[in-house]
Every structure is written in structure tokens, then in C-alpha cells.
Amino acid sequence: MNRDPYTPHGQARDEHEADMAAGHVHRQAVDPQRYAHIPGWGVDRDKHDRPAVPMERTPPRLDDIHWDRPPQQVSDVEVLHSTERSGLTPVYGTTAPPRGLSGALRRLGFRYSENDLRRWLILLFADRVDVVEGLAGDVARGHVPRIYAEMGGRAELRHNPAGAVRKAVTVAAVAGAAYWLWQRRRDRDS
């Protein structure tokens, strides 16, 4: 018996497979009874029941609007704004203003538009510099950061002890290898 599912011309012998290959697929009508076990199946079939259809809807369904435009927020905090708008928005956040070297980088990044890759790469670099500045700031304030705890080390030990051991062994091995290479170089130089 020929078990090859395809003819020598590459056509599927199975009729259903052949139909699928040719795109001759007919879907059966939906039987709601099949979905009786699913709470609420089909209750939002009618698109009028879907709250964000159509995508744009005017006027907006908002109560309690009693202003034409929000008043301008006033603050002494330095807030950077995109070059793609002419100034600050009426409302904005005032947390974590730019500071130090990372802040200078952020000011530089904000000279470029959102359309310019340099803006985003500079900001990502500033984020990394900010992390180093944050560590230095901690130490300067006399606070030694508990980095392992900040990384959720307690949860790792409790719920993934094997992973914690694996990471500890990897870190120890890398540190040991680095120390060994450093010692060897020092011995050779002396």
C-alpha cells in the first residue's frame, strides 16, 4: 500500500489536506450551545456594545468637565520638554529632576526630536550613568546599598535556591578567575 500522503505531482491524497492546500475551506455556522460553559460568551458580539468602537468618538463621554483648558502648572523644578512641542504642557510631573552628569546628558538628549535616534540613545546612556551616580550618592550619604536584597535575593533564596546557588557559583568562578589572572600577571611583571 502506498503510504506517501502526496501524489508524484505533490498533491495531497487526503481530500481535507488538498482542500486546505488550495484554500477551499468552508467554516460551519457557529453553534452557541458549544460555548454554553463560557460565562458571557458572545454578549459583546454586537459592536455597539464595545465601548471603544468606533476608535474616535466625539463628544467624549465625560462628566464633570468644567474648564475649557486646564490652567498652567507652575513649578521651580527643572522639567525638560520635547522639541516637538513649543513648551511645557499645562500639567506635568516634577519628580527626579535632572542632576549631575546624567542630568547634563538628559539635557543634551532633549535637544533632539523624538524622531532622532540620538535622543533615545543618549537618554539610555544617561540612565546608566544615573545608576552609578545613585550608588555613589548612597555611599556619600553613608548608606551602603544592599544590592542583593534590592534585587530580590530573599525571594530567590526562598523560591529558587538552586538558581541562587548556580548564580553564586558563577559569580564566584568569574571573580576567582579574574583574581587568578590578575595575580599571574602581577607575578610575571615582578
Added chain:
Amino acid sequence: MIAMEYRGPYRVRTVQKPTPAIEHPHDAIVQVVRSCICGSDLHLYHGLVPDTRVGSTFGHEFVGQVVDVGSEVRSLRVGDRVLVPFNIFCGTCFFCQRELFSNCHATNPEATAVGGIYGYSHTTGGYDGGQAQFVRVPMADVGPTKIPDDLHVEDAVLLTDALPTGYQAAEMGDIREGDTVVVFGAGPVGLFAAKSAWLMGAGRVIVVDHVHYRLAFAARLAQCETLNFLEVKDMAEQIKRMTDGLGADVCIDCVGAEADGSFLQRLTGVRLKLQAGAATVLHWAVNSVRKGGRLSIVGVYGPTFNAFPIGNALNKGLTLRMNQASVKRHLPRLIEHIRAGHLRPRDIITHRMPLEEVSDAYHLFSSKLDGCVKAVLIPPGADALGWPDRSAA
């Protein structure tokens, strides 16, 4: 007050911070009762979102009690219990006038492509978030919604982002009766997208992921088929084999920038940052959806660019729709669904932890330990407010 504080990639802690004050006449100050960690918070936690500053407080899913209001706030009073949509929006700009609240133009000076969001870097406005005891809530007459007495506090907190985002993801897929819907990602938003697809009359719902416990959770909670991509040779082939050779009618991306499944995409998108995240799911979705099908994207990507097969999308005549959810639009309908028993959002919560354990909570969620699907943080003093824990709904 105690607040979560970002210190660098994979490093967060709680610190003492000044309690926020009214900075604008339309502000309110809310004492947080419950706050979630969202999957998109992990992009911040992993250092992938530009302009994420050390010292920031994350958290855009929270509910709480109003403790102060600005001079222009008329619809809220001290003592009101509110759920706060993650979008900060003004209600009157060009986009808000079209109910595109997530695209508000008046609340984020740092960028024009995205509106204001609580605790989501300075790229979304530089606001502190709700993983804290107190939070500043701008434009308090339009954003916050009073929590009905019959709504469970944990259902309310999931109405601030995860559930409306999942629902809008299904909505943007323009699901028609009998459609086959593939949802990529079995996290909270993917689960809610799958549940919402059923509400819209989907004929089949298939959830794709690679984390075993999450797939099992999805099968149980959303009563859907599941597919582990580690067990699949090729995603497009597999989906077509499951759908009469044509492909799915609708594909939904609920994963975003940190997708697993492709070494090259991970290397270029996550490790080297040569693109704005791994575009693995976009690639799979374009190639797995049928010709003329719909692709809905709510997974979050960075602001630069991604490598994905736009040529195939063109040749297949696909409709691509995407946006951050405009939460406020969805609340009345979703509350109806909760009351009717169609949805019980709190079923996805697996971890309830004190805010002080925020480092552990982020690590559990990020590393998918201890069966974590959704973690809720409880700030100190929240339970002293005496909110009812249970409700009729």
C-alpha cells in the same frame, strides 16, 4: 511616607519619601490601598525604557482613598474611594475630545508620542506612581472613578489597566462571531484578552507562551487552547496547521519588547538595544494571521524601531491596530461584566505582599517564580482605612 524606589536595572527598594502635595488646582492626593505590579513595569525594572531616572516610584495600577483635593476639583471629596486609570489625561485637548484619553496631548511635556502615565519614566511625563502610601493624581475630575460599593477592591485595582488593556486588545482585533483568535502571552493582559475574545463571540481562542504554569493557568481561567512555543518547530506553520491552513483571523500581541522565542531578536532587541525590543511576537503574528486578518498590539515597545515583516503584512492585506488602552472608556461596560459574572478579574491575583517587600515582589514576577501571575502590593496603613474586603459582585 514609604514608597518604592528604582535604583537601577533589577534593583528596587522601599524608602521614605516626602508625601506628595497638591501642585495644580486640578490635583488630588490619594492614599493607596492596593497597587499592582504590571507586566509593563518589568520593562522599566529591566532598564529598557529611556529616561527612567533613579529615585522614581513606579506603579500605574492602584486604588485608594482621596485625602486632599485642589481648589478646582469638584467631583471628588476627601474620603472618596477611587480607582485611578493609568492614563493621566486632561479631558479637553484635541485627542481627549475624541476619547483617545491614552493619547492626551496636555499631560506629558517630555514626549508627544505618548500621553501621561503614572510612574512610568520621564518619557511618559515624570509622574511618581502608586507603589507608595500616597500619590499625586492630576486632573482628578476626569481620571479617577469612584468605586461602586458592590465592587471588590481587587477587581477595582485590575480595572485600572490590566483588564481594560486586555479588553481593548480584543476590541482592536475586530473579532467577529466564530473567529479564531491567537493571543500571544499568557500574562495578566493576555488572560484578559482571551476572556474578552470569548465575550466578543470568538469560535476558538489559542494562548501562546512558554511558561508551563502560565499556560496551565490560562487553560483553566480562560478555558482556551494553549500552545507552548518551545514545543513548536515553526509558529506560522503550527498556527496554520491548527486553522485549516489559512491562519488565525486575529492575532493579539500581549507580550511586547521582551519576548522570548528568538535568539537573534533577543540579542538585538534586549541585549544590544539595536532595536526597540525583541519583535518576535510581531514577526510570528504577521506570519500566523490569515490574509485579510487583523493584528492587534498592546505589548509595549520602545520608541525607536523594530525589525518586523511589514512586506508580508502588506501582501496579506492585514489590518494593524494598536494603542495604549483608554481605560476610562471601558469602565462602565467592564463593571457590567463583573456584576453579571462574566468576568472575575481578581482570579488572576496570585500574590498579595506588603509594599515593604517590593524587591521580592518584582523579582518573583520578573523571574516567574512561585507560580506568580499577578502581584498586589499593600502599603502600610491601607487596611486601617477599613475598606470592605469582599463585595456582592
